Amino acid sequence: MTIEGRCMKCKENKPMKDAEMHKTSRGGFMAKGKCTACGCGMCRIMSKDNAEKAVTDGEAKKAY
Numbered sequence: 001m002t003i004e005g006r007c008m009k010c011k012e013n014k015p016m017k018d019a020e021m022h023k024t025s026r027g028g029f030m031a032k033g034k035c036t037a038c039g040c041g042m043c044r045i046m047s048k049d050n051a052e053k054a055v056t057d058g059e060a061k062k063a064y
């Protein structure tokens with residue numbers, strides 16, 4: 001599974017690189033990374049299941 005995020009610069013969903021999984025103050029999960037197309041910072045809200053799977057699969061670095 002590749003994490004995708006909404007890139008504000010490309011104005012479309014792009015795969016995320018250098019993804020890090022963060023936990024929000026409300027207990028949710030959020031992937032933060034960079035757009036593979038333009039390098040812009042992007043983030044994506046993740047469900048707990050998807051967040052843990054992304055970390056397990058090595059798609060995102062655990063940052064919580």
Ligand SMILES: [Zn+2]
Binds near residue numbers: 014037
């Ligand atoms: Zn972009």
